[in-house]
Amino acid sequence: MRVRKKKWAEPYMAAHPEYVVNEPEKLVGKWESRFKKSQPIHIEVGSGKGQFIIGMAKQNPDINYIGIDMQESVLAMAAQKAVEDQLDNVQLLLTDGANVDTIFAKGEVAKVYLNFSDPWPKTRHAKRRLTYKTFLQSYENILPDDNAELEFKTDNRGLFEYSLVSMNNYGMKFEMVNLDLHHSSEEVLEKNVETEYEQKFKVKGPIYKIVAQFTK
Numbered sequence: 001m002r003v004r005k006k007k008w009a010e011p012y013m014a015a016h017p018e019y020v021v022n023e024p025e026k027l028v029g030k031w032e033s034r035f036k037k038s039q040p041i042h043i044e045v046g047s048g049k050g051q052f053i054i055g056m057a058k059q060n061p062d063i064n065y066i067g068i069d070m071q072e073s074v075l076a077m078a079a080q081k082a083v084e085d086q087l088d089n090v091q092l093l094l095t096d097g098a099n100v101d102t103i104f105a106k107g108e109v110a111k112v113y114l115n116f117s118d119p120w121p122k123t124r125h126a127k128r129r130l131t132y133k134t135f136l137q138s139y140e141n142i143l144p145d146d147n148a149e150l151e152f153k154t155d156n157r158g159l160f161e162y163s164l165v166s167m168n169n170y171g172m173k174f175e176m177v178n179l180d181l182h183h184s185s186e187e188v189l190e191k192n193v194e195t196e197y198e199q200k201f202k203v204k205g206p207i208y209k210i211v212a213q214f215t216k
């Protein structure tokens, strides 16, 4: 979904280079240098206004997080949250998720999250879905050979079904498929960090979740 352009977004991001990464191509293999502590890096592609990535960073101080979105106006809102909380384990990046394998080295990212990705319901737009095979390929290119995990949540039944098939055809192994995340055990829900879309849509119908691994 596109958000109206916000005039303040560009200057705000330019004023916060400690959180918003410029020239990410120069950081290939060196992302560690952007963080205070050297620890695993997890990314979210399509991080939107940042509630998930910021919530995860607070919940898990021993992981470094990078939120990636191609819309300036939402990424700037994520930057605001990072600034407010003064987090040292979050970075934000304005780019197309299709490019991740030109920005990270093989194995540099330990886990990839996709949350409430745009469904692109028309068949002719299938290539734009973040679980289309070319996107899966670029995630695989930056994850390690072992334990290469992808987590995906959506409220969109069509995108959920498509993603199951796409991941299966790609040869991925499913660790978990949840057809109604918000009616899961307390234990699961306690750890679940909700996204903006999730908060909005969990009252309207089921939220689907997939955890899958790339296999060699």
Ligand code: SAH
Binding pocket: 001, 045, 046, 047, 048, 049, 052, 068, 069, 070, 071, 074, 095, 096, 097, 098, 114, 115, 116, 117, 118, 195, 196, 197, 198
């Ligand atoms: N994850 C958030 C936002 C979901 S909306 C939430 O759950 O609340 C989907 C987001 O994905 C939008 O912000 C959109 O700009 C972003 N997006 C869509 N295609 C993208 C791509 N190819 N690369 C990076 N971000 C993308």
